[in-house]
Amino acid sequence: MTIRFTKTPAVSRTQPSIEADHLILRPLGRQDAALLHIYTSDRRVAEGTRSIPHPLTAAATQAYIDAALAEDREEDVWAIDGRPQGAPSFLGVVSLKSLDRNQSQIGYWVAPDFWHAGIASAAVKALLDTNPHRNKTVFAEVFQDNPVSARVLTNAGFDYIGDAEAHSLARHATVPTWTYLRKLA
Helix, strand or coil: CEEEEEECCCCCCEEEEEECCCCEEEECCHHHHHHHHHHHCCHHHHCCCCCCCCCCCHHHHHHHHHHHHCCCCCEEEEEEECHHHCCCCCCEEEEEEECCCCEEEEEEEECHHHCCCCHHHHHHHHHHHHCCCCCCEEEEEEECCCHHHHHHHHHCCCEEEEEEEEEECCCCEEEEEEEEEEECC
């Protein structure tokens, strides 16, 4: 795995590009807007997350990219780029949101056309192996009706720590979740 630290055009804070076996994690950029909008407009993607509304507006897509590029962002967002395996340059996202005490929360989604191909697992593994926030602990949560995402986490070494609930914008409801933790240091 190769790590290259690059500056995103609108940001003075660096965020690494991470090269893994068959994909690249690169900072989300404005060039990703069209596919980001198409993929997150799919109800299945939106309902798998807390924060993606459905239907998703073009303005909401642009606001998400603007937040990812902001210098004072709390969350680093990487585009999952499949070009090394001959796939499109945007397959989904993986992110790390900074928390206190050397902790972060990881999130991810992959467009439905690329489900069950190991992409989420590879992206999560690459991000954890690189540990760009230099965290000691990473948390994650998945909705309980999404056992595939739970498997991504357990296969990446996360331990189940309990049940909780989270509000989903797309579902307009509070949804039961499983919460996971992975110690890195």
